[in-house]
Amino acid sequence: MEFANTPSFFRHGPSPAARLTVCVLLSLSLLVADSRFGLMERAREAVSVVLYPLQRAANLPVSAVRHLGELFVAQATLKEENDALKNHALEQKAEIDRLRAAQADLAELRKTHALSTSLGGGGQIAEVLYTGRDPFSHKIIVDKGEDAGLARGQPVTDEGGLVGQITRVQPLSAEVTLVTDKHQMVPVMLERTGVRAILYGYGGGVELRYLPMGADIRPGDRLLTSGIDGVYPSGLPVARVERVDRTSSNAFVRAITRPLGGLDHGRFVLVLPVRNVPPPPPPAAPAPETKAGK
Missing domain, CATH: 2.40.10.340 (Rod shape-determining protein MreC, domain 1)
Incomplete structure (x- = not known):
């Protein structure tokens, strides 16, 4: 059955069976020639160059989504690492402060011990x-x-x-x-x-x-x-x-x-130990007695 809008190429010319035969033979010839002599290699390269922008444009949304996800993951990882480094720095600072305080106490204790030794060691x-x-x-x-x-x-x-x-x-x-x-x-x-x-x-x-x-x-x-x-x-x-x-x-x-x-x-x-309290001062000498006649 033919339609009014069917192109004239499909309404006139060889029969469909003849066209199929010609196409199959042409395809087989191209396959054999390409496999034996590489006739279609340059054609494929030219087609790939022409279609490369279209491939990049088609893959752009997927690539953008992937890169955006990687960016979010990298920022989260960096934040976690930054927080961990800050906590570690605070712990190290506190440890250094404790070490400095211990060193100061040790130095003061040594000075006090040296003072005790210089005073005879009784304190x-x-x-x-x-x-x-x-x-x-x-x-x-x-x-x-x-x-x-x-x-x-x-x-x-x-x-x-x-x-x-x-x-x-x-x-x-x-x-x-x-x-x-x-x-x-x-x-x-x-x-x-x-x-x-x-x-x-x-x-x-x-x-x-x-x-x-x-x-x-x-x-x-x-x-x-x-x-x-x-x-x-x-x-x-x-x-x-x-x-x-x-x-x-x-x-x-x-x-x-x-x-x-x-x-x-x-x-x-x-x-320091309590020193021995010195003895009390001697009593004052008694006042001389006056004579009765005077």
Whole structure:
């Protein structure tokens, strides 16, 4: 059956069987020629070059989706690795800080042990636990008490100088009143001249009071324990003079000093044994009796 719109090529000419035969023979000839002599190789190369842009255009959506997925995966992986590196860096920093703190404690402990050896080895090394709860008192708490044989009155020092004195002892801890406390007084002497004086705490520092106007004292002088009270051993550094006030309105010289001991820093202190209290002074000689006639 023929249709009106069928091309004239299909309506006239050889029969379909003849056309099929010609096509089959032509195909077989091309196959044999291509397999034997490679006649179609260049044709295929030319066709592949012409069709390559079309292939890339057809594969572009799939390739874009694949690259987009890889980009998201790479960003997620990089974020995870970045977070892991940050956490590792924080852990390393914390470990370094702990190591530095341990090294500082070891250095301070060695200095305190060396101080104990230089003083005869009779002291005990104690660790500062915390400061006193009363903000108006200057006290610290150490980790040794009656169990270690500590007693009231024992002086406490460190590698810098005198820290204070034990004023209360408990079974496992002891309270140390610092030299800056307003109730503390330490007999001292000027290292340069040997002049004796009393160092008073005033709640925030220490100062020398009641020195005569002609006293030879100047800024920079170092104050040492005099040892005349029988509590503190002689020769312990206590403070350094920072300012000397000489005013005509005052009858005495007032010297502001700076403590040398680690009152507000440091972790280890040395508790020294109590010295033997010197015997009391001899009684005063009796007054001569007056004669009755006179």
